[in-house]
Amino acid sequence: MRGKIDFxxxxxxxxxxxxxxxxxxxxxxxxxQSAKAGRxxxxxxxxxxxxxxxxxxDKAYNWRGAQTHALATTVWYPAAASAxxxxxxxxxxxxxxxxGRAAQDADIASAPAKFPMIVISHGTGGSALTMSWLGHALAxxxxxxxxxxxxxxxxxxxxxxxxxxxxxxxxxxxxxxIDSMLADPTFGKRIDSNRIGAAGFSLGGYTMIEIAGGITDxxxxxxxxxxxxxxxxxxxxxxxxxLIDDFERLSKNDAEFQAALRHSGDSYRDPRVxxxxxxxxxxxxxxxxxxxxxxxxxxxxxxxxxxxxxxIASSARYFAANIPGAKLKIFPGNAAHYMFLESCTESxxxxxxxxxxxxAGVDRDEIHAKTVALAVDFFRAKLR
Numbered sequence: 556m557r558g559k560i561d562f563x564x565x566x567x568x569x570x571x572x573x574x575x576x577x578x579x580x581x582x583x584x585x586x587x588q589s590a591k592a593g594r595x596x597x598x599x600x601x602x603x604x605x606x607x608x609x610x611x612x613d614k615a616y617n618w619r620g621a622q623t624h625a626l627a628t629t630v631w632y633p634a635a636a637s638a639x640x641x642x643x644x645x646x647x648x649x650x651x652x653x654x655g656r657a658a659q660d661a662d663i664a665s666a667p668a669k670f671p672m673i674v675i676s677h678g679t680g681g682s683a684l685t686m687s688w689l690g691h692a693l694a695x696x697x698x699x700x701x702x703x704x705x706x707x708x709x710x711x712x713x714x715x716x717x718x719x720x721x722x723x724x725x726x727x728x729x730x731x732x733i734d735s736m737l738a739d740p741t742f743g744k745r746i747d748s749n750r751i752g753a754a755g756f757s758l759g760g761y762t763m764i765e766i767a768g769g770i771t772d773x774x775x776x777x778x779x780x781x782x783x784x785x786x787x788x789x790x791x792x793x794x795x796x797x798l799i800d801d802f803e804r805l806s807k808n809d810a811e812f813q814a815a816l817r818h819s820g821d822s823y824r825d826p827r828v829x830x831x832x833x834x835x836x837x838x839x840x841x842x843x844x845x846x847x848x849x850x851x852x853x854x855x856x857x858x859x860x861x862x863x864x865x866x867i868a869s870s871a872r873y874f875a876a877n878i879p880g881a882k883l884k885i886f887p888g889n890a891a892h893y894m895f896l897e898s899c900t901e902s903x904x905x906x907x908x909x910x911x912x913x914x915a916g917v918d919r920d921e922i923h924a925k926t927v928a929l930a931v932d933f934f935r936a937k938l939r
């Protein structure tokens with residue numbers, strides 16, 4: 556099940572300060588800023604950033620065993636021309652990743668009257684902030700970009716087996732974020748509700764297929780992994796070595812998980828999402844070809860040729876071959892899985908070599924720039 560555990564970071568990687576700030580919804584206390592030089596994205600707008608904590612009204616919302624019963628969300632947006640971007644520094648996380656620059660809580664740009672919105676789904680065990688490179692770049696080009704921490708499956712709090720196993724619930728998180736952003740007093744009136752897209756990495760890429768209309772079948776995935784066709788996506792990684800056993804145990808003994816499992820085959824299509832951009836999408840074998848054939852919105856897929864975590868034959872290429880009109884870009888050579896994470900600092904490359912070391916000849920910043928160009932061209936063409 557490697558595709559479900561694509562962020563092999565020790566669950567204690569954030570500092571205590573980061574835990575407290577993120578879980579209390581206090582982005583300003585977590586994100587100190589300095590004026591030192593750092594990565595910036597050239598675009599039409601200065602970029603603002605802020606934090607939201609959305610609480611669904613549904614008392615039965617499936618929190619997947621998570622401690623936090625709210626959807627912690629990071630927002631990047633086109634800011635007023637007077638906004639001053641500064642390097643974002645978050646204790647613990649900034650030791651590993653370069654989180655780019657933003658003007659915290661700056662005024663939103665006065666024009667145009669409305670902006671398209673892209674909701675973003677991180678890889679399993681990651682977080683909204685590990686997708687800063689994409690969120691910032693989209694905002695600089697005129698999009699409101701919104702990334703959510705998926706409950707029980709994000710690096711800002713303790714992982715849960717339910718969070719790693721209940722894949723299909725992630726699309727519901729994105730739909731709830733769309734609801735909440737459209738009702739937000741600051742952003743709601745500035746979002747063009749007819750121009751909403753979504754983007755995701757790894758398990759977030761799987762989430763793109765699901766929110767586009769694909770129907771999950773966990774049994775199909777299990778059968779694939781029991782067959783001679785099984786590949787790297789079927790392995791439990793070091794970070795969650797008991798995951799396969801946990802999934803089986805939950806399926807047999809946990810009433811709450813059993814109830815959720817009965818809804819794994821439901822449709823989580825959100826008709827407000829008009830186009831999806833999937834990076835290294837996981838869990839291809841969990842979708843039947845007949846399900847994929849019914850997807851009727853534009854889909855673009857990007858992946859690395861050397862991805863051993865989510866092999867492209869069973870996922871990226873499989874999706875592209877079976878979703879009508881889907882576009883596929885494979886980065887060649889040693890391009891692998893974690894290049895779609897935020898770029899790493901020098902200390903990050905030493906501390907987390909698995910996450911931060913790319914193959915020979917691979918420049919992560921260059922991959923990001925090419926991916927951003929593809930995403931922007933795709934959304935501009937499809938969200939008219």
